[in-house]
Amino acid sequence: MKGLILQNAYYHTPSTDYQGERLAAELNKLGVYCDIKNNDFFGAKIEGGNLKNAAAGYDFCIYLDKDKYLSYALEKCGVRLFNRHEAIQLCDDKALTFLYLAGKGIPMPKTLPGLLCYDPSAEILKDTCEVLEKELGFPMVAKQCYGSLGKFVYKIDNRAELQKKCGELKCTPHLFQKFIAESAGRDIRVIVIGGKAVAAMERTSQTDFRSNIELGGKGTPKEIDEKLKTLCEKSANLLGLDYCGIDILYGKEGYLLCEVNSNAFFGGMERVTGINVARLYAEHIIANAKRL
Ligand SMILES: Nc1ncnc2c1ncn2[C@@H]1O[C@H](COP(=O)(O)OP(=O)(O)OP(=O)(O)O)[C@@H](O)[C@H]1O
Ligand SMILES: [Mg+2]
Structure with a gap:
């Protein structure tokens, strides 16, 4: 089996590069070789009225980007994407995520x-x-x-x-x-892989209502209780995600869905919890690469 890890050509930071390198390393340990490429090799083109796939020869593609044209094209050419095109699109647009999940039993802020x-x-x-x-x-x-x-x-x-x-x-x-005042300066980030909540941390900030690590929030391991597990796994499954990071707010009457990230960075989660997220994702990919 051989995989392609696709990254955005214009957006490289230590965190984005870490994602690709860690996944490639863990897949390699499991016997699967991956090429890491920028998306500027124009992986799909329309020629003579047909789609031509420049990613042929790969058994799967880990799509660490959100470009909807390329994800659509690759999937149309039969490439198994992690995550799938539709799931990435639903999560990329926060309003669309809330609208899609509305009416499906997911508590969320007004x-x-x-x-x-x-x-x-x-x-x-x-x-x-x-x-x-x-x-x-x-x-x-x-x-x-x-x-x-x-x-x-x-x-x-x-x-x-x-x-x-x-x-x-x-x-x-x-x-x-x-x-959500009860959640000011704190929230929970949960990683869900293959429909299972596998790691969680609470993020707190002393200086901002936003608890993002990138803005100074600090992460501590968080136990995944039954309600948290159900909410996160249900959300991920409804959106058809192989992998995601879900942000949860503390509401007055319980957990509320804040956001679903289809391309969530896992470096911080691995450091805080000691859980090998890349390994778990690699195992999921290998088990599901052949399932279009
Ligand atoms: N309705 C809300 N009430 C209170 N705090 C909120 C609310 N929405 C978001 N926050 C805080 O702001 C942070 C950032 O919001 P959100 O996760 O929606 O955006 P983001 O910029 O996409 O973050 P990410 O890096 O996770 O993609 C949350 O983690 C949370 O701490
Ligand atoms: Mg967020």
Whole structure:
């Protein structure tokens, strides 16, 4: 068996490179060789009205990117992707994740998809802000639909800030959400592989309501209790994910789903918990590579 690990050509950090290298090393120990490539070899092209697959010869592809065109094309050519194209798309867009999971028994904060605007010069209407304030109160949270590492998640404390943020985000996909005060500065990150919650840590921050490690949050191992396990495994299975990192908030009445990351970094989790996440993912990949 031979695998392809695909990375984004434009985005390389120690964390992104670590993902590919660790997975390749663990797969190698299990007898599976992988090539690590940037996605700029144009893995699929349309020629003569047909798709041509430049990734032929691989039994699977670990897709450490979110580019929907290439994932769609590779899957259409019969390549088994980890994660699958549809699962990556559902998770990449936070509003889409919440909308997809709504009505399926997953507790989540009250969420209003933001209005899209196509005119950068358009004024934000007073009525729009009034509705948001009435629905969510202050503070509330705004998030860009595409974002990670906590970078595009904002707390809004009053009407003036809301008006300003609506203006800044109007031409970018975004959502508004109830601020879960009980969870300010703390959340739980759970890794789910092949439908099983395998590792978890609590992340706490003394300086920010966002507990992302990249923003100064500290991780400690967290026991996976029955409710946490059920919520995370159910979410991952509904979204069709082979692998993910799920963020969970502490709500007044129990756990709430915050976010599902299809490309979650596992370096921090491995350091905090001592669990070999790359090994578990490698085992899952080998067992499922032939199942399209
Ligand atoms: N509704 C909310 N109420 C309170 N805190 C929140 C809320 N939503 C998010 N947070 C905090 O902000 C952090 C970042 O939010 P979220 O996970 O949605 O964004 P992210 O930038 O995608 O992070 P990641 O790096 O995990 O992809 C969360 O881990 C949590 O600590
Ligand atoms: Mg997150």
